[in-house]
Amino acid sequence: MSQRLCGDREAPAPDSVLTGQRAHVAPTVKPVLTDMSQRSGDSREALTAGRGPQRRPRTRPSGVTLPAMPLPAWLISQLGRPRGLFGRFLARLLNRANLAMNLHMVGALDLAPGAEVLEIGFGGGVALALLLGHDPTLRVTGIDLAPDMLELARRRFAAELRSGRLQLVQGVAEQLPFPTSHFDAACTANCVYFWSDLDAGLRELARVLRPGGSLVVAINAPEALIAAGFAARGLHTLSADALVLRLHSAGFADAHARRLPDRGSHGAWIVRGHRDVTS
């Protein structure tokens, strides 16, 4: 019996998730998307157009699976701060395993052209690539505490950094080095578990978002995280409903949670809210 770290092939296709139309996807994203559709047997060309062999959809998930038993401490530590050769390998693995969840997260941001967007804990850069590919007018900022993830992203997104569309910063959610009301939208996937002070991080997000700005937090279900040993390591394994309450306390209005489509594991959640305009 195993549990998934992410959504699977039953997640909506990338283009419909983002906009309801075909998404403009940057070249940096393409290999990941292509790979996912091939792995999941979800290729529309193969299934519907009669081109190539007719393949039966696979039943196994496209992402990485986790055994329903505690992960070793060193692996949980790597997930919270990927480092070294293994950290770089892990980051690439997470880019695939968490693609569906990150697609839902970016889609839920409902971004207007020209928006200033922040991502916290970008890891291997899966959401940065989606944001940059989604709309060339977006201005994207990523912050991560791990120096090795910064280095990886600086190489991967060298062109976007040169053009000024992307800014990468080393730092932590709990102390964001950005001015008040600077961003139109912010997001973070698979990251809040590791924050030393969850409420401080959420308050910082409320501070750096403009009034009315949107926040989307993507998390795995607590049951899956607890089974993987996250709670035993003192990490946050709160439910989506509990996170909704914490968002309200931190200064977000109309926060609500939505479960992502999957095939019956504990699944993953998107929690969304807007920076309160009155506070």
Ligand SMILES: C[S@@+](CC[C@H](N)C(=O)[O-])C[C@H]1O[C@@H](n2cnc3c(N)ncnc32)[C@H](O)[C@@H]1O
């Ligand atoms: C499990 S990875 C998730 C990466 C990516 N968001 C994804 O969905 O695949 C968690 C990332 O969050 C970063 N991180 C952990 N705690 C953080 C904090 N307090 N502030 C900023 N980044 C943090 C880690 O360095 C790591 O890159």
